[in-house]
Amino acid sequence: MTIPEILQQYKTIAVVGLSSSPYRASNGVSRYMQANGYRIIPVNPNETAVLGEKSYPSLDEVPEPFEIVDIFRRSEYVPDIVEAAIRKGAKVIWMQESVIHEAAAARARQAGLEVVMDRCILKEHMAL
DSSP states (O other), rough: OOHHHHHHHOOOOEEEEEOOOOTTTHHHHHHHHHHTOOOOEEOOTTOSSSSTEBSSSSSGGSSSSSSEEEEOOOGHHHHHHHHHHHTEEEEEEEEEEEEEOHHHHHHHTTTEEEEEEEEOOOHHHOOO
16 A cells, blocks of 8 residues: 555544644644544643543553554654554554664564554655
């Protein structure tokens, strides 16, 4: 599946590491995606709500389905996030720019998920 296909087919994004600070990339990117019709589910144990949406401490605690897991965490946290995404039935692992973890990407692909690594979802959406 290509990046444009992912962005056209899937509209619910669990954003791991979403910050309420407007100065953080996660906030600006998520605000843009939300303004463009995507449902944003914040996942951050340090937040209660972000962009008008309830925040959850972990992917495992999100009570509703989501398709894309957008990761704004350092690369060493990616394997645990991938395992949670697999448990929750996500369709896509999206690692933002400079987030790279080849082993976790291979694990996600092996479990049937699409993987986008080291790419910004906002930039890819704007390119459509």
